[in-house]
Amino acid sequence: MNSPSDAEVIGRSLDEPEAFGLIYDRHAATLLRFLGRRVGAEVAEGLLGEVFRIAFERRKTFDPSRATALPWLYGIGSNLLLKHRRGEARRLRASARMMAAGEGADRRASAAARDAHLLFPRVADAIEALPDGEREALLLFVWEDLSYQSVAEALELPIGTVRSRLNRARARLRELLEPGGESRVRSR
Amino acid sequence: MKPLDLARKLRREAAFEPAALDRGKAVLMAAIRQEGQPKRGPTIVPQVPYEDVNAALAFLERAFGFREIRTARLVSRDGAIDHATLAFGGSLIGIGPEGHHGAISPKSGGIVSQYISVYVDDVDTHYQHAVAAGARIATGLSDYVWGDRPYEAHRTYEALDPEGHRWRFHQLLREVP
Numbered sequence: 001m002n003s004p005s006d007a008e009v010i011g012r013s014l015d016e017p018e019a020f021g022l023i024y025d026r027h028a029a030t031l032l033r034f035l036g037r038r039v040g041a042e043v044a045e046g047l048l049g050e051v052f053r054i055a056f057e058r059r060k061t062f063d064p065s066r067a068t069a070l071p072w073l074y075g076i077g078s079n080l081l082l083k084h085r086r087g088e089a090r091r092l093r094a095s096a097r098m099m100a101a102g103e104g105a106d107r108r109a110s111a112a113a114r115d116a117h118l119l120f121p122r123v124a125d126a127i128e129a130l131p132d133g134e135r136e137a138l139l140l141f142v143w144e145d146l147s148y149q150s151v152a153e154a155l156e157l158p159i160g161t162v163r164s165r166l167n168r169a170r171a172r173l174r175e176l177l178e179p180g181g182e183s184r185v186r187s188r
Numbered sequence: 189m190k191p192l193d194l195a196r197k198l199r200r201e202a203a204f205e206p207a208a209l210d211r212g213k214a215v216l217m218a219a220i221r222q223e224g225q226p227k228r229g230p231t232i233v234p235q236v237p238y239e240d241v242n243a244a245l246a247f248l249e250r251a252f253g254f255r256e257i258r259t260a261r262l263v264s265r266d267g268a269i270d271h272a273t274l275a276f277g278g279s280l281i282g283i284g285p286e287g288h289h290g291a292i293s294p295k296s297g298g299i300v301s302q303y304i305s306v307y308v309d310d311v312d313t314h315y316q317h318a319v320a321a322g323a324r325i326a327t328g329l330s331d332y333v334w335g336d337r338p339y340e341a342h343r344t345y346e347a348l349d350p351e352g353h354r355w356r357f358h359q360l361l362r363e364v365p
Binding site for chain 2: 029032053091095
């Protein structure tokens with residue numbers, strides 16, 4: 001027996017609100033991991049219920065032509081994360097330090113790999129310096145492995161805008177890999 | 189390394205409490221239950237007695253624009269209306285046969301012991317509608333100001349229903365703090 005699509009479940013939940021619980025059961029673990037990568041476990045655990053409460057209250061606005069609700073839920077989560085920018089920046093910089101101190105310090109690593117790992121604190125700074133919309137598109141794409149189409153649905157943007165945001169983010173990061181990139185990034 | 193791989197490598201998983209998913213679900217289920225609860229009605233509901241409940245019901249709908257909540261009607265074994273509920277704006281009134289709960293109609297009692305104030309958006313239109321439907325006008329349309337400062341300005345009229353209950357319709361014109 002085929003299980004109903006998210007769109008069908010959400011449609012049913014308009015008359016039977018309890019049906020929305022299934023949307024949680026399907027996607028809560030994914031959303032929790034997403035929020036955790038961004039702001040750490042403690043804040044993520046607090047935000048998880050909020051994401052689904054907001055989704056439930058807005059379920060009439062869900063576009064039923066989308067089979068899966070996941071990008072929509074990511075979008076609600078992304079909005080909530082905007083209020084936690086400071087914690088997000090802290091976590092990103094901590095991750096960069098761990099990368100630099102961990103693999104990067106391994107003597108067996110090639111010189112290129114060591115250099116790359118020493119780059120990470122600056123990568124964190126570069127990601128932090130991105131405008132909110134570019135950073136959000138970048139992290140949904142590279143950390144959550146969403147397609148361009150899904151990022152577009154999550155951020156309610158045309159797919160072309162997602163493409164151009166990712167290109168801008170890519171260009172900023174490429175500067176770090178080029179010789180002399182460091183000084184250019186610092187001068188920004 | 190490709191530029192986006194630099195960003196990809198900074199992805200780091202968080203370690204969650206085992207109950208994290210349960211707590212999130214509890215938040216959602218509380219929201220779901222809250223939506224399922226029936227909306228609370230108004231806190232005060234006047235109950236108005238009539239000799240002829242059917243005639244009163246028809247008049248209140250026709251002349252004043254009240255709407256019966258049909259599912260709330262109580263009917264006795266002989267088919268008479270024991271109680272009907274009418275909605276107007278966010279408020280309710282109940283009507284029923286006189287004698288119940290010790291209440292009598294002005295038509296048989298000869299006195300009006302209270303009147304009911306009803307706030308409307310456009311009292312002139314309401315007045316014309318009531319007159320056209322045969323309401324007796326006790327006090328015609330006029331403007332009143334209450335209080336010094338703050339004060340309220342109202343435009344009102346008073347109508348009598350077929351059994352003599354007095355209804356005062358108000359339009360709040362302005363409120364001056």
